[in-house]
Amino acid sequence: MKEIKTELLALDVGKVKENEPLASHTTIKIGGPAALFIEPSSIEKLQKVMGVIKKHGINWRAIGRGSNLLVSDKGIDGVVIKLGAGINGLEINGTEITVGGGYSLVSLATLISRKGLSGLEFASGIPGSVGGAVYMNAGAHGSDISKVLTKAHILFADGTMEWLSNTEMDFSYRTSVLQKKRPGIVVEAVFQLSEGNREEIVALMQKNKDYRKVTQPWNYPCAGSIFRNPLPNFAGKLIESAGLKGHRIGGAEISTMHGNFIVNAGNATANDVLALIDHVKDTIFNLYGVKMETEVEIIGRK
Numbered sequence: 001m002k003e004i005k006t007e008l009l010a011l012d013v014g015k016v017k018e019n020e021p022l023a024s025h026t027t028i029k030i031g032g033p034a035a036l037f038i039e040p041s042s043i044e045k046l047q048k049v050m051g052v053i054k055k056h057g058i059n060w061r062a063i064g065r066g067s068n069l070l071v072s073d074k075g076i077d078g079v080v081i082k083l084g085a086g087i088n089g090l091e092i093n094g095t096e097i098t099v100g101g102g103y104s105l106v107s108l109a110t111l112i113s114r115k116g117l118s119g120l121e122f123a124s125g126i127p128g129s130v131g132g133a134v135y136m137n138a139g140a141h142g143s144d145i146s147k148v149l150t151k152a153h154i155l156f157a158d159g160t161m162e163w164l165s166n167t168e169m170d171f172s173y174r175t176s177v178l179q180k181k182r183p184g185i186v187v188e189a190v191f192q193l194s195e196g197n198r199e200e201i202v203a204l205m206q207k208n209k210d211y212r213k214v215t216q217p218w219n220y221p222c223a224g225s226i227f228r229n230p231l232p233n234f235a236g237k238l239i240e241s242a243g244l245k246g247h248r249i250g251g252a253e254i255s256t257m258h259g260n261f262i263v264n265a266g267n268a269t270a271n272d273v274l275a276l277i278d279h280v281k282d283t284i285f286n287l288y289g290v291k292m293e294t295e296v297e298i299i300g301r302k
C-alpha cells in the first residue's frame, strides 16, 4: 500500500491514510483499520483515485457516514474511499436540487425544509450521506429516495461516469442497481421536490424526529435497522415477541427500545454484534420459521 499511497499523494487527491481505524467512521463505533483510507477532495480527484485503484487491481469500497455498516474487527484489506467534505456541492434551481454524494442527508433535508421545499421530510432522522441513501434507497414514514430522485451521477470501477435515470437505478425496498448489478459510486444526485408550506414541512420534520426519539435508541452508538423487514412481518416486532429485547452478548445489546436495533452498550466488538445477529436469526427461525436477512452491511476481513 505504501507505493499506492505515494502515487495518490503525488496526484494530490485529498486525505490519504494507512491503517485508519474505521471505528471512527461508523455510527456504531466499531471496526478495525482500513489498509488505505482516502477522502477525495473533489469528484475529479475521486476519478483519479479510481484510475489508480484500477491500475493496481485492488479492492475498494465507498463509504459515506458509516450509518449502515458493521466493519470486521480485523478491518479491511483494500481501499476505503470516504465521500464527505470534498464531494458535497449543492445547487438549488427552483424545485430541482443537485447535491454531492458526500452531503449529509439530514443537513440537506433540514436546509431545504426551511426553503419551503417538500419531498425529503422522511429523511429528517436518517443519519447517512446522500450517496449512501441513494445506494440503499433509504426511506421512512412511507417514503424513500426513489420517490424524489430524478437521476444519479455514478462513477464506475472502470473510471467512466454516467447519469442513471430513476428507472435505471432499479430501486426497490432498501436496494438499488448499485448493490449487485452495477457497482459504482454516487457522486451526485438530482432530486425533484415540490413547493410546499414552510411551516407545515418544518412541523412534519419535527414530528418525525420526535417519533424517533421515543422509539429508537438515539443516545447509543448503533447502525440503524439490523434486519430487513421480512414482509409482511416486521423485524422489530418478531424480535420483541421472541423476548429478545435487552439480550446481550459482550458489549452488544438488542435495544430495549426497538427490537431491530443493536446498540454498542460499551466496548462492543464486531464479533459480539455478529454473534447477536446469529442468535436472533436462529431464534426467529426456530420460533416462527422466518429467515431474517441483514439490512446492515457486514464488511471486512473474516
Ligand SMILES: Cc1cc2nc3c(=O)[nH]c(=O)nc-3n(C[C@H](O)[C@H](O)[C@H](O)COP(=O)(O)OP(=O)(O)OC[C@H]3O[C@@H](n4cnc5c(N)ncnc54)[C@H](O)[C@@H]3O)c2cc1C
Pocket (backbone or CB within 6 Å): 027, 061, 062, 063, 064, 065, 066, 067, 068, 069, 083, 101, 102, 125, 126, 127, 128, 129, 130, 131, 132, 133, 134, 135, 136, 137, 138, 139, 140, 178, 184, 185, 186, 187, 216, 218, 222, 223, 224, 225, 297
Ligand atoms: C439511528 C439510525 C437510524 C436510521 N434510520 C434509518 C431509516 O429510517 N431508514 C433507512 O433507510 N435507513 C436508516 N438508517 C440506516 C442508514 O442511515 C441508511 O442506510 C443510510 O442511507 C446509509 O448512508 P451512509 O452514508 O451512512 O452509508 P454507509 O453506512 O457509509 O454505507 C452503506 C452502504 O452504502 C454504500 N455507499 C455509501 N456511500 C456511497 C456512495 N456515495 N456511492 C455508492 N455507495 C455508497 C457503502 O458502500 C455501503 O455498502 C439509520 C441508521 C441509524 C444509525
